[in-house]
Amino acid sequence: MDERKEKDRIEDIIEAIVATYDGDSGTNFIDVTNLPVREKIMMLLEDLLELLFPGYTGKRVVRKENIRYIVGDILCKLRSDLTEQICLALRHECRLKNCVTCDCATMAADITEKLIARLPQIRELLKTDVQAAFNGDPAAKSLEEIVISYPYIAAITIHRIAHELHLMEVPLIPRIMSESAHAKTGIDIHPGAKIGRHFFIDHGTGVVVGETAVIGDNVKFYQGVSLVAISIPRDAQRIRGVKRHPTIEDDVTIYAEATILGNVTVGRGAVIGANAWVRQDVPPGVTVTMAMPEVQVKHHRDKHGAHKEHKKDE
Amino acid sequence: MDERKEKDRIEDIIEAIVATYDGDSGTNFIDVTNLPVREKIMMLLEDLLELLFPGYTGKRVVRKENIRYIVGDILCKLRSDLTEQICLALRHECRLKNCVTCDCATMAADITEKLIARLPQIRELLKTDVQAAFNGDPAAKSLEEIVISYPYIAAITIHRIAHELHLMEVPLIPRIMSESAHAKTGIDIHPGAKIGRHFFIDHGTGVVVGETAVIGDNVKFYQGVSLVAISIPRDAQRIRGVKRHPTIEDDVTIYAEATILGNVTVGRGAVIGANAWVRQDVPPGVTVTMAMPEVQVKHHRDKHGAHKEHKKDE
Amino acid sequence: MDERKEKDRIEDIIEAIVATYDGDSGTNFIDVTNLPVREKIMMLLEDLLELLFPGYTGKRVVRKENIRYIVGDILCKLRSDLTEQICLALRHECRLKNCVTCDCATMAADITEKLIARLPQIRELLKTDVQAAFNGDPAAKSLEEIVISYPYIAAITIHRIAHELHLMEVPLIPRIMSESAHAKTGIDIHPGAKIGRHFFIDHGTGVVVGETAVIGDNVKFYQGVSLVAISIPRDAQRIRGVKRHPTIEDDVTIYAEATILGNVTVGRGAVIGANAWVRQDVPPGVTVTMAMPEVQVKHHRDKHGAHKEHKKDE
Numbered sequence: 001m002d003e004r005k006e007k008d009r010i011e012d013i014i015e016a017i018v019a020t021y022d023g024d025s026g027t028n029f030i031d032v033t034n035l036p037v038r039e040k041i042m043m044l045l046e047d048l049l050e051l052l053f054p055g056y057t058g059k060r061v062v063r064k065e066n067i068r069y070i071v072g073d074i075l076c077k078l079r080s081d082l083t084e085q086i087c088l089a090l091r092h093e094c095r096l097k098n099c100v101t102c103d104c105a106t107m108a109a110d111i112t113e114k115l116i117a118r119l120p121q122i123r124e125l126l127k128t129d130v131q132a133a134f135n136g137d138p139a140a141k142s143l144e145e146i147v148i149s150y151p152y153i154a155a156i157t158i159h160r161i162a163h164e165l166h167l168m169e170v171p172l173i174p175r176i177m178s179e180s181a182h183a184k185t186g187i188d189i190h191p192g193a194k195i196g197r198h199f200f201i202d203h204g205t206g207v208v209v210g211e212t213a214v215i216g217d218n219v220k221f222y223q224g225v226s227l228v229a230i231s232i233p234r235d236a237q238r239i240r241g242v243k244r245h246p247t248i249e250d251d252v253t254i255y256a257e258a259t260i261l262g263n264v265t266v267g268r269g270a271v272i273g274a275n276a277w278v279r280q281d282v283p284p285g286v287t288v289t290m291a292m293p294e295v296q297v298k299h300h301r302d303k304h305g306a307h308k309e310h311k312k313d314e
Numbered sequence: 315m316d317e318r319k320e321k322d323r324i325e326d327i328i329e330a331i332v333a334t335y336d337g338d339s340g341t342n343f344i345d346v347t348n349l350p351v352r353e354k355i356m357m358l359l360e361d362l363l364e365l366l367f368p369g370y371t372g373k374r375v376v377r378k379e380n381i382r383y384i385v386g387d388i389l390c391k392l393r394s395d396l397t398e399q400i401c402l403a404l405r406h407e408c409r410l411k412n413c414v415t416c417d418c419a420t421m422a423a424d425i426t427e428k429l430i431a432r433l434p435q436i437r438e439l440l441k442t443d444v445q446a447a448f449n450g451d452p453a454a455k456s457l458e459e460i461v462i463s464y465p466y467i468a469a470i471t472i473h474r475i476a477h478e479l480h481l482m483e484v485p486l487i488p489r490i491m492s493e494s495a496h497a498k499t500g501i502d503i504h505p506g507a508k509i510g511r512h513f514f515i516d517h518g519t520g521v522v523v524g525e526t527a528v529i530g531d532n533v534k535f536y537q538g539v540s541l542v543a544i545s546i547p548r549d550a551q552r553i554r555g556v557k558r559h560p561t562i563e564d565d566v567t568i569y570a571e572a573t574i575l576g577n578v579t580v581g582r583g584a585v586i587g588a589n590a591w592v593r594q595d596v597p598p599g600v601t602v603t604m605a606m607p608e609v610q611v612k613h614h615r616d617k618h619g620a621h622k623e624h625k626k627d628e
Numbered sequence: 629m630d631e632r633k634e635k636d637r638i639e640d641i642i643e644a645i646v647a648t649y650d651g652d653s654g655t656n657f658i659d660v661t662n663l664p665v666r667e668k669i670m671m672l673l674e675d676l677l678e679l680l681f682p683g684y685t686g687k688r689v690v691r692k693e694n695i696r697y698i699v700g701d702i703l704c705k706l707r708s709d710l711t712e713q714i715c716l717a718l719r720h721e722c723r724l725k726n727c728v729t730c731d732c733a734t735m736a737a738d739i740t741e742k743l744i745a746r747l748p749q750i751r752e753l754l755k756t757d758v759q760a761a762f763n764g765d766p767a768a769k770s771l772e773e774i775v776i777s778y779p780y781i782a783a784i785t786i787h788r789i790a791h792e793l794h795l796m797e798v799p800l801i802p803r804i805m806s807e808s809a810h811a812k813t814g815i816d817i818h819p820g821a822k823i824g825r826h827f828f829i830d831h832g833t834g835v836v837v838g839e840t841a842v843i844g845d846n847v848k849f850y851q852g853v854s855l856v857a858i859s860i861p862r863d864a865q866r867i868r869g870v871k872r873h874p875t876i877e878d879d880v881t882i883y884a885e886a887t888i889l890g891n892v893t894v895g896r897g898a899v900i901g902a903n904a905w906v907r908q909d910v911p912p913g914v915t916v917t918m919a920m921p922e923v924q925v926k927h928h929r930d931k932h933g934a935h936k937e938h939k940k941d942e
Contacts, residue, residue, distance in 0.1 A: 014385050016434040017365065020441075021381060035369070038462055051645065055663070067649060071642050096456060120644040127648075138857075138872075139818060139839045142724060145800050148666055149807040172459050179463040186500055186519050186814055186833070188537075190453060205500070205814050205834050206519050206852075208537060208570075211453045223816075223836060223854070224520075226537075226570060229452075244452075256836075256854060256887070259570070259588065274887065275905075276609060277589075287612040295904060298915040328699050330748045331679065334755075335695060349683070352776055410770060486773050493777040500814055500833050502851075504767060519814075520833050522851060522884075525767045538834075540851075540884060543766075558766075573884070573902065591903075601926040 035092055036085045041176050044085065047078050048161055049154070052123050056148050075116065083112045086170055093171040111168050115161075122160050125197060129156050132200040136220050151185035152201050162191035193227075196250070201225075203256070210245035212263075217250045222274070224257035230279075249284070349406055350399045355490050358399065361392050362475055363468070366437050367461055389430065397426045400484055407485040425482050429475075436474050439511060443470050446512040450534050465499035466515050476505035507541075510564070515539075517570070524559035526577075531564045536588070538571035544593075563598070663720055664713045669804050672713065675706050676789055677782070680751050681775055703744065711740045714798055721799040739796050743789075750788050753825060757784050760828040764848050779813035780829050790819035821855075824878070829853075831884070838873035840891075845878045850902070852885035858907075877912070 051074050055062035060070055087108035094102050130153065133146045140146055147153055158181040162174040174191035182188040186205035189195075193209045196217035201207055203223035209215070213227040229244035246260040249267050255274035260266060266282045273289030282288055365388050369376035374384055401422035408416050444467065447460045454460055461467055472495040476488040488505035496502040500519035503509075507523045510531035515521055517537035523529070527541040543558035560574040563581050569588035574580060580596045587603030596602055679702050683690035688698055715736035722730050758781065761774045768774055775781055786809040790802040802819035810816040814833035817823075821837045824845035829835055831851035837843070841855040857872035874888040877895050883902040888894060894910045901917030910916055 010386065010389065013430055013433070014382060014389065017385055017389075017437070018382055020434050020437045021368065035458060035462065054649065056666075068642060068646055071645055072638065075638065075642065075645075092456075092458065116641055119641070120648050123645070123648045139803075139820075141799065142720075144663060144720065145803055148663065148800070149804040151807055151811045171455065172462070175453075175459055176463040179465055182519070183465045183498055184811055188517055188519060192453075203816055203836050205810070205816060205836075206538065208517050208519075224538075224834065224852075228570070256856070257571075257885075278609075283613075285613060287610075289610050289612075291610060295906075296915075296917050296919060297910075298917075299911075299913060324700065324703065327744055327747070328696060328703065331699055331703075331751070332696055334748050334751045335682065349772060349776065406770075406772065485769065486776070489767075489773055490777040493779055496833070497779045497812055497814075502831055502833060506767075520852065522831050522833075538852075542884070571885075596925075597927075599927060601924075603924050603926075605924060 036088045036172055036176065038176055038180070040081065041085055041173060042180055044078065044082055045158055045161070045177060045180070047074050047081075048119075049157060050074055051078075051119060052126055052157060053147055053153075079112055079116065082115070083108045085173060086111050086165075089170055089172040111165070111170060114168060115164055118164055122164070125160055126153075126157055128197040129153070129199050132198040132218070132220070133202075136200045137202055152187065152204050155181045155185040155187040155189065155201070155204065156195075156199065159189045159191070159193070159195065163193070163195075166191035193245075195219075206257075212241070212243045213245035214247040216248060216252070216268070219248055219250070220253045222254065222256040225254045226259045228259065228261055230262045246278075350402045350486055350490065352490055352494070354395065355399055355487060356494055358392065358396055359472055359475070359491060359494070361388050361395075362433075363471060364388055365392075365433060366440055366471055367467075393426055393430065396429070397422045399487060400425050400479075403484055403486040425479070425484060428482060429478055432478055436478070439474055440467075440471055442511040443467070443513050446514040446532070446534070447516075450514045451516055466501065466518050469495045469499040469501040469503065469515070469518065470509075470513065473503045473505070473507070473509065477507070477509075480505035507559075509533075520571075526555070526557045527559035528561040530562060530566070530582070533562055533564070534567045536568065536570040539568045540573045542573065542575055544576045560592075664716045664800055664804065666804055666808070668709065669713055669801060670808055672706065672710055673786060673789070673805060673808070675702050675709075676747075677785060678702055679706075679747060680754055680785055681781075707740055707744065710743070711736045713801060714739050714793075717798055717800040739793070739798060742796060743792055746792055750792070753788055754781075754785055756825040757781070757827050760826040760846070760848070761830075764828045765830055780815065780832050783809045783813040783815040783817065783829070783832065784823075784827065787817045787819070787821070787823065791821070791823075794819035821873075823847075834885075840869070840871045841873035842875040844876060844880070844896070847876055847878070848881045850882065850884040853882045854887045856887065856889055858890045874906075 049056075050060070051071060054067060054070070062070060083105075087104050090102065090104040090107055094100070094104060130143055130146055133150060133152060134140050134143055137146075158177050162177040162181075165177070166174040178189060178191045187201060187207045189207070189209040190211040190213070192211040193213040193215065195215045196219065198218045199215060199220075201221045201223075206224035207221055208226040208228060210227055210229050212229075215227075227246045227248070243263050245263065247263070247265045248254070248260070249265065249270075251269040252266050252272070254260070254266075254272040255276075257274055258272045258276045258278070260272070260278045262279060264278065264281050266272065266278065267284030267286070269285045270282045271287040272278060272282070273287065275290045276288050277290075278288060364374070365385060368381060368384070376384060397419075401418050404416065404418040404421055408414070408418060444457055444460055447464060447466060448454050448457055451460075472491050476491040476495075479491075480488040492503060492505045501515060501521045503521070503523040504525040504527070506525040507527040507529065509529045510533065512532045513529060513534075515535045515537075520538035521535055522540040522542060524542055526543075529541075541560045541562070557577050559577065561577070561579045562568070562574070563579065563584075565583040566580050566586070568574070568580075568586040569590075571588055572586045572590045572592070574586070574592045576593060578592065578595050580586065580592065581598030581600070583599045584596045585601040586592060586596070587601065589604050590602050591604075592602060678688070679699060682695060682698070690698060711733075715732050718730065718732040718735055722728070722732060758771055758774050761778060761780060762768050762771055765774075786805050790805040793805070794802040806817060806819045815829060815835045817835070817837040818839040818841070820839040821841040821843065823843045824847065826846045827843060828847075829849045829851075834852035835849055836854040836856060838856055840857075855874045855876070871891050873891065875891070875893045876882070876888070877893065877898075879897040880894050880900070882888070882894075882900040883904075885902055886900045886904045886906070888900070888906045890907060892906065892909050894900065894906065895912030895914070897913045898910045899915040900906060900910070901915065903918045904916050905918075906916060
C-alpha cells in the first residue's frame with residue numbers, strides 16, 4: 001500500500017476513535033489521574049492479606065524474630081498507598097458533586113488510620129471464619145490447608161476489608177475490591193453486606209449476597225446461594241440503600257442453589273434446603289425444603305444400547 | 315542412587331513421554347510455530363481494552379493533550395501483533411484443509427484493518443452497555459464505578475471484539491478470547507452470539523449464551539441465565555452452525571437461573587422469572603414464572619436447640 | 629501530627645496486630661518455612677502443563693528436533709521443585725502429629741519419581757478427554773482449539789495430577805492444586821474423585837464433584853452439575869473419607885444444574901435431565917427428567933407498554 005495513503009488511513013482511524021471520546025464522561029474519563037487504579041488496589045489487598053495471614057503467601061519468610069519488622073514495613077507501605085487511592089476516590093466523588101471545599105487528602109489519611117486500627121479485630125473475625133470452614137467441611141484436614149488453598153478465604157478477607165471502607169463511605173474502592181474477589185472466586189458479596197462471626201461458604205461458586213443483606217453468627221452457605229432483592233428495575237437508582245435484601249439470623253444453614261428473596265428474616269437455627277425458594281419470613285428452628293420434584297423415568301435403550309431420545313444440550 | 319543408573323532412568327522417562335507425542339496431532343502439535351499464542355492474544359485484549367476505555371486500566375496517564383498519540387501508538391502495535399496472530403490461525407486452518415493457495419499474511423492484514431475500522435462503532439455499542447449497567451443496578455453510583463470494577467464490562471468488551479472476528483471467519487482466536495473472558499468472569503458467551511445495544515448482565519456468574527443465540531436491544535439478564543440448545547449429542551459435529559439457540563427480542567428481562575431452550579423466540583418486552591424453563595415461544599409482553607414450588611416446613615428443634623435431621627450437604 | 633506521637637501510634641498498632649498472632653497456630657503459622665508455597669505449586673502446574681501439552685502455552689518453540697531436550701529440561705526442574713514442595717507438606721503433617729521419625733526428604737523424592745513415571749499414562753488419559761470434548765461440543769472445529777482455549781482442559785489436567793498425589797497421600801498440595809483450578813475455571817473437583825476416560829464437562833461453571841465420587845468412562849456433564857453428599861454438618865470431621873458421594877457408571881450424560889446426592893449409583897448409559905434431583909439409584913439405560921414445572925403466564929402490558937408487575941431482582 002502506498003505509504004502516504006497508509007499514513008492518512010491511520011490518521012483517519014485515530015480521528016474516528018478519538019471523536020468517540022467526546023461526550024459522555026462516564027466512559028471517557030480521559031483525565032484519569034483522578035481515578036483509583038485497579039491494579040494498585042489489588043496490590044494493596046495482597047499487602048493486607050500478608051498482614052492478616054502472615055507468611056501464607058510465601059512471599060516473605062516470616063519468623064517470630066522478624067514478624068514485628070515485617071508488619072511495620074507493610075504497614076508503612078500500606079498507609080501511603082491506601083491513602084493515595086482513597087484520596088483519588090474522594091476527589092472523584094467531589095468532582096461529580098462539584099464540591100471544592102473538601103480536604104480530600106486529610107480525609108483519606110484519616111480513613112486509612114481508622115482501617116489500620118481495625119486490623120486486629122478484622123483478624124480476629126477471620127480466625128473465626130477459618131475455624132468455621134474447618135468445622136463445616138469434612139474434606140479439610142487442618143486449618144493451614146484452609147488458609148492456603150480455599151478461594152473462600154480470599155473472598156471473606158476481601159469482603160471484611162471492603163465492608164470497613166464501605167462503612168466509612170469510601171467511594172469506588174469497596175466495589176473494585178468486591179468485584180475482584182468475585183472474579184477470582186465466583187463469590188459475589190456486596191461490600192455493604194453485614195456478616196457475623198464464624199461464616200463459611202462451602203464450594204462457593206455462584207453465591208450472591210446483596211448490598212443490604214444482614215447475616216448473623218455461625219451461618220453456613222453452600223454454592224449458588226442467593227440473598228437477593230425484589231425491586232422494580234426501571235427505578236433502580238431510586239432504591240439504592242433501602243433495606244431490600246434478606247436478614248439471616250444465627251446458626252442458619254442454607255444449602256446449594258437456594259434463593260432467599262426480599263427483606264425477609266430467616267430465623268435462628270433454621271435450615272433451608274437445596275434449591276428452595278424463600279419469600280416470606282422463616283420462623284426459628286424450622287427446616288424448609290423443596291417438595292421432591294416429580295421425576296419422570298423413561299426406559300429408552302433398545303437391546304443395542306442406542307439412545308431413543310434426549311433432552312436439552314448446550 | 316548410582317549416577318549412571320539415575321541418568322538411564324531419566325532417559326527412560328523422557329523416551330516414554332516423547333513416545334506419547336507421536337500419533338494424534340491434535341494433542342501433539344509439536345511444531346507450534348503455527349498456532350496462535352494465548353498469552354499474546356490476552357495482551358492484545360488488554361491493548362484493545364485500553365483503546366475502548368482509555369485510562370481505565372491505569373497503565374498509562376491519559377490526558378486530552380496526549381490521547382491522540384497514545385491511540386496512535388496502541389493502534390500500530392495492535393496492527394502488527396493482531397495480524398501476526400490471525401495469520402497463525404489462518405495457516406493452521408489451511409493446514410487442516412491441506413490448502414496451499416491461500417495468502418494468509420495478506421488475508422490477516424486485511425482482517426486486522428477491518429477490525430480496527432470497526433473500533434469506533436464497537437466503542438459506541440459498549441457505551442450503551444455501560445449505560446444499561448448503570449440504569450439496571452441499584453447498587454451503582456456512577457458510570458466510572460461500572461467501567462473500572464464490573465467483571466461484566468470485561469466480558470461484554472471481549473465478546474464484542476470476538477464476535478467481529480467470528481463474523482470474519484477467523485479460526486481459533488474468537489474462541490480463545492471468549493474462553494478467557496469465561497475464565498475471568500464466569501460469563502460464557504460464544505463468539506457467534508449476536509447481541510444488541512444496552513445489554514446488561516447483573517452478577518453474571520454462570521451465564522451461558524450459545525453460538526446461534528440472538529439478543530435484541532435493552533435486554534437484561536441475571537446470574538445463571540442460560541440460552542442453550544436441544545441437540546443430539548452423538549451427532550454433535552453435524553449440527554455446528556445450525557440455528558439451535560434462542561432468540562430474545564428487545565426489552566426482555568430474564569431473571570436468575572432461568573433457562574431458555576432451543577430455537578424459540580422470547581417476544582418483545584416479556585419477563586421470564588427466576589428458575590423458569592422456557593421451551594416454547596413466549597408472546598410479547600407476557601410474564602412467565604415458575605409456579606411457587608411447594609415447600610415443606612418441619613419444626614425440628616427440641617428445647618435444647620439440637621438438630622433432629624438435616625438435608626443434603628456437600 | 630507530632631512525629632514522636634506518630635511513631636508511638638504506629639508502634640501501638642504493630643503491637644496490637646502482632647498480639648493477634650499468638651494463640652491458634654492454624655491462622656498464625658509464623659514459621660512458614662515449613663508450608664508449601666502456593667505460587668510455586670502453580671508454577672509446577674505450568675511446567676506439568678508444558679510436558680502434557682507441549683508447545684501449547686507458547687512459552688517455548690517446540691519442534692520434533694528439540695522436544696527431547698525440552699522434556700529433559702522441564703523434568704529436571706520439576707523433580708527438584710516438586711520434591712521440595714512435597715517435603716514441606718510432609719514435614720507439616722509430621723509436625724501436626726508430633727512425629728520425628730519420618731525421613732520426609734526421601735519420601736518426597738520417592739513420591740516425585742512415582743508421579744513422573746505416571747506422566748505418560750496421565751497424558752494418554754488427557755488425550756481421551758480432549759477427544760471427548762471434541763465429540764461432545766458442536767461448536768468445536770478442531771482438537772487444537774479445545775486444548776488452547778477450553779478452561780475445562782486446564783481443570784481436568786490439574787485434577788488428574790492432583791488425584792495422583794492424593795492417592796500417594798501427599799498432604800495439602802492436592803487441595804491447593806484443585807482449588808487453584810476451581811478459582812480459574814469455576815470447576816470444583818476434589819482431588820479424591822476418581823474419573824475414568826473420555827470425560828467432558830461442557831461450559832463447566834458451577835460443577836462440583838465431591839471427594840468420594842466415582843465417575844466411569846465416556847461420561848459427559850454440563851454446567852452446574854453437582855455430585856454431592858448427604859451428611860450431618862456438626863460431625864463433619866468424623867465422616868472424612870467415608871464413601872458418601874455418587875458413583876456414575878459409563879456412558880452417562882448429566883445435563884445442566886442436575887444434582888446427584890449421596891452414595892447412589894447412576895447406572896450405565898442413563899441420562900439425567902437438567903435441574904433433576906437424584907437421591908436414589910438410577911437403573912442403567914433410563915432417562916430421568918424433572919417434571920415440566922408449571923409456568924404461569926401473565927399478560928401485563930397496557931397499551932403504552934408499561935410494566936404492571938415484576939418478580940425478583942438482585
